[in-house]
Structure formats: C-alpha cells, structure tokens
Amino acid sequence: MRATFMYEAGDVRVQDAPDPVIEQPTDAVVRIVRSCICGSDLHPYHSLAASDGPAPMGHEFLGIVEEIGSDVSGLRRGDFVVSPFAFADNTCEFCREGLHTSCPKGGWYGAGGVGGAQAEAVRVPQAQGTLVKLPVGEDSALLPSLLTLSDVYGTGYHAARQARIRPGDTVTVIGDGAVGLLAVLSAKQLGAERIILMGRHKDRTDLGRDFGATDVVAERGEEGIAKVRELTGGHGTRAVLEAVGHMPAYEMAVGAVRPGGVISRVGVPQYEEAPVGFGSLFGPNITLTGGPAPVRAYIDELLPAVLDGTVEPGRVFDRTVSLEEVPDGYRAMDRREALKVLVTP
Structure with a gap:
C-alpha cells in the first residue's frame, strides 16, 4: 500500500x-x-x-x-x-x-x-x-x-467541557486553527453568551464568527491581553481555552483569565516550563486543566x-x-x- x-x-x-x-x-x-x-x-x-x-x-x-x-x-x-x-x-x-x-x-x-x-x-x-x-x-x-x-471537534469540545462552560459564560479562545474554531463552536453549544476569539487570520476568524464568536482580538502578547481585559471590564474571562500549545499562547491565557477562572489547554504543549506559581495561578485561585482529548x-x-x-x-x-x-x-x-x-x- x-x-x-x-x-x-x-x-x-x-x-x-x-x-x-x-x-x-x-x-x-x-x-x-x-x-x-x-x-x-x-x-x-x-x-x-x-x-x-x-x-x-x-x-x-x-x-x-x-x-x-x-x-x-x-x-x-x-x-x-x-x-x-x-x-x-x-x-x-x-x-x-x-x-x-x-x-x-x-x-x-x-x-x-x-x-x-x-x-x-x-x-x-x-x-x-x-x-x-x-x-x-x-x-x-x-x-x-x-x-x-x-x-479536532472532540478536542475543541474537550477544551470547553474541561473549562466547565455554562450558560451565560464569557469565554476567551486562543488560536484560530481548526481546534480553536471548534472550541468556539463547542463553547456556543454549551451556552456561552460571549466568546472572544484571539486570532489574526481574517478568513479563519470570520468562520469563528459563524461558529459563535462575538468578538475577535487580533493583537498578541500584552497588547492582546489588554484588549481582552478592556472587553471584559478589566477582569478577563472565567474560562480561557488555549488551542495552540506554544508558550506565548499559554502566557496570554494566564493574562486573560479572571480570578477564580479556568485555563483549559488542549494545544499540545511545546514547552517544558509554564508559570504556575503564586502570582500566576495559585494566588487568584485559577484552575489549570485540559490534556489530550x-x-x-x-x-x-x-x-x-x-x-x-x-x-x-x-x-x-x-x-x-x-x-x-x-x-x-x-x-x-x-x-x-x-x-x-x-x-x-
């Protein structure tokens, strides 16, 4: 064969x-x-x-x-x-x-x-x-x-399920690849009311809007984090779905999640170290979850x-x-x- x-x-x-x-x-x-x-x-x-x-x-x-x-x-x-x-x-x-x-x-x-x-x-x-x-x-x-x-659909759904998305939630999805777009779709299916998609490729983010994204943030890094916080009254979102797997995406997830929130990672991590200390996750009572779907x-x-x-x-x-x-x-x-x-x- x-x-x-x-x-x-x-x-x-x-x-x-x-x-x-x-x-x-x-x-x-x-x-x-x-x-x-x-x-x-x-x-x-x-x-x-x-x-x-x-x-x-x-x-x-x-x-x-x-x-x-x-x-x-x-x-x-x-x-x-x-x-x-x-x-x-x-x-x-x-x-x-x-x-x-x-x-x-x-x-x-x-x-x-x-x-x-x-x-x-x-x-x-x-x-x-x-x-x-x-x-x-x-x-x-x-x-x-x-x-x-x-x-990819099951992986996007896993991201949303592990984040315990519930009706009325505001969610950030990081990544406009297939998994990220289907995480948007899944968050919508689970009742999220506002879905912020972080991606910079318009043809992809347009599809993300079709799947349920209400806002698109094209900026990256600290500028992207600031934009998400601006859209959410300065607090960030309770759920952040990280569908990329590279350290900059994880760092944006830490910056975009609100106290008491959840970061759900399904992008295969391409790094060995990640900030999980007092200032990043422990102090604000943030849950880190996710994994292979x-x-x-x-x-x-x-x-x-x-x-x-x-x-x-x-x-x-x-x-x-x-x-x-x-x-x-x-x-x-x-x-x-x-x-x-x-x-x-």
Missing part, C-alpha cells in the same frame, strides 16, 4: 509500505476513505530529528472495515467507521470515566508499531472499543464533518447534530489533496495557505 512517512523536519514522503495485517485478536484492518493533516502534525514537521524518522504519519480517519480479529464483536466487514485519534479498549476503569487517552491497553496511531492514517489502510488495535460505526455510506456529503469527530467519550454525544446538519464542523477543511499530494498539504498548512487539509484516496 501507499503511506506517508516523515523522515525529518520538512521532509514528508508518500511511499510503498507493507499492507497492514491482523496481529492481535483484538485488531481490525480498515481501508481508509478519508484522512487529514492535523495542526499537531506540524510540530514534528518543524522539529523531527533525522534519527527519529521515518515516522508514520496521520491519526484521524474514516474508513471501511476489511478484516476483523477473532475477539472483536459488534463490527463486521464492510462497516463504515470513524476512529478516535487514540485507540482504547473502552472497558477499563479509565475508559469508563471518560479518560480513554489513559487506557492501559490504548495507544496512538503512528507509534509503537502501529501505522499512521495518512495511508491507504491501517491496523486498528482494540478495534471493538475504538471504532464507531456510522449510519452513512462512504459517498455521504457529511464525510468532512464526520471526520472532525476523529480529533478522550474523543471516544464524546463521539456518541456529538454525532447526532452532525448527522442532522445542526452543526457543520467540517467547514474547517478548506483544501483537499490526494494521498500522493500529502507533502503539498503539509507545505500549505505550514505556510498558512490552508487551515486544515482533507486527504482522499
């Missing part, structure tokens, strides 16, 4: 790879119908050392079940499914608490001998607990929105509104490439020429 590998920073290749096969009785093999490039894929695109490559890439996909291990029930060949970006058994104590990304039998696509999803097919460990059957076919017009359930916990909840068209999270896809064109998709996202790239076979 054909699959995507990153050899080192900036070097993405599509090449021949062994076809995936059942290795454990809990596995399935899925033919990929749609995948995509994630903003988090740009982190290794900027920093992967040659000694760590070639790394299989991709963790978001829709597909058709082609093979099933002997211990897998509830699925059959031909089922059309969505997979969370992390696999899990969906039965352990952590999964039962909605913490699928902490499942002892779980893991990540592209790691530990599991292939990536920017490919023609992939082996899915813990298939019974991971894959969710969809009531549509692979020709559905809903595929882009359904694909967001694999990661257990999107399997949210798919059943979010799916109905996608199916009936109440929400259209697939609008974050603004470019489509074939599998062979995936390196071009990386370049487009890195240059901010595309928000999020959809990959077709």
Whole structure:
C-alpha cells in the first residue's frame, strides 16, 4: 500500500509500505476513505530529528472495515467507521470515566508499531472499543464533518467541557486553527453568551464568527491581553481555552483569565516550563486543566447534530489533496495557505 512517512523536519514522503495485517485478536484492518493533516502534525514537521524518522504519519480517519480479529464483536466487514485519534479498549476503569487517552491497553496511531492514517489502510488495535460505526455510506456529503469527530471537534469540545462552560459564560479562545474554531463552536453549544476569539487570520476568524464568536482580538502578547481585559471590564474571562500549545499562547491565557477562572489547554504543549506559581495561578485561585482529548467519550454525544446538519464542523477543511499530494498539504498548512487539509484516496 501507499503511506506517508516523515523522515525529518520538512521532509514528508508518500511511499510503498507493507499492507497492514491482523496481529492481535483484538485488531481490525480498515481501508481508509478519508484522512487529514492535523495542526499537531506540524510540530514534528518543524522539529523531527533525522534519527527519529521515518515516522508514520496521520491519526484521524474514516474508513471501511476489511478484516476483523477473532475477539472483536459488534463490527463486521464492510462497516463504515470513524476512529478516535487514540485507540482504547473502552472497558477499563479509565475508559469508563471518560479518560480513554489513559487506557492501559490504548495507544496512538503512528507509534509503537502501529501505522499512521495518512495511508491507504491501517491496523486498528482494540478495534471493538475504538471504532464507531456510522449510519452513512462512504459517498455521504457529511464525510468532512464526520471526520472532525476523529480529533479536532472532540478536542475543541474537550477544551470547553474541561473549562466547565455554562450558560451565560464569557469565554476567551486562543488560536484560530481548526481546534480553536471548534472550541468556539463547542463553547456556543454549551451556552456561552460571549466568546472572544484571539486570532489574526481574517478568513479563519470570520468562520469563528459563524461558529459563535462575538468578538475577535487580533493583537498578541500584552497588547492582546489588554484588549481582552478592556472587553471584559478589566477582569478577563472565567474560562480561557488555549488551542495552540506554544508558550506565548499559554502566557496570554494566564493574562486573560479572571480570578477564580479556568485555563483549559488542549494545544499540545511545546514547552517544558509554564508559570504556575503564586502570582500566576495559585494566588487568584485559577484552575489549570485540559490534556489530550478522550474523543471516544464524546463521539456518541456529538454525532447526532452532525448527522442532522445542526452543526457543520467540517467547514474547517478548506483544501483537499490526494494521498500522493500529502507533502503539498503539509507545505500549505505550514505556510498558512490552508487551515486544515482533507486527504482522499
């Protein structure tokens, strides 16, 4: 089959790879119908050392079940499914608490001998607990929105849920990437009355307004913090959703949150140290939460509104490439020429 590998920073290749096969009785093999490039894929695109490559890439996909291990029930060949970006058994104590990304039998696509999803097919460990059957076919017009359930919609929703957003809240969302925009959508769904989106790309912030943002702050750093505080009577907002992962975004979150508030981080942190001392979080009683989204916990909840068209999270896809064109998709996202790239076979 054909699959995507990153050899080192900036070097993405599509090449021949062994076809995936059942290795454990809990596995399935899925033919990929749609995948995509994630903003988090740009982190290794900027920093992967040659000694760590070639790394299989991709963790978001829709597909058709082609093979099933002997211990897998509830699925059959031909089922059309969505997979969370992390696999899990969906039965352990952590999964039962909605913490699928902490499942002892779980893991990540592209790691530990599991292939990536920017490919023609992939082996899915813990298939019974991971894959969710969809009531549509692979020709559905809903595929882009359904694909967001694999990661970015569930991650944006996780940010909002962890921040305990409630009706009437005022919220700041930092980042106008796909996760940030879907955090706006999620905050709106949970009842936020005012949503301040911090982003400086007008085409993206316009989509953010469509999703529910009431204010846009293009300024960054101290100037951006001052603008948020100006909009909120000098106090900041009770909830701040940080969807970037770089230190300047975290510092803006600390500056924009009000006393007693919550910072919810879902941008993969690209730093080791962060201010959590008396002056930043302890003194004003600020909660720091977030983490890798257990999107399997949210798919059943979010799916109905996608199916009936109440929400259209697939609008974050603004470019489509074939599998062979995936390196071009990386370049487009890195240059901010595309928000999020959809990959077709």
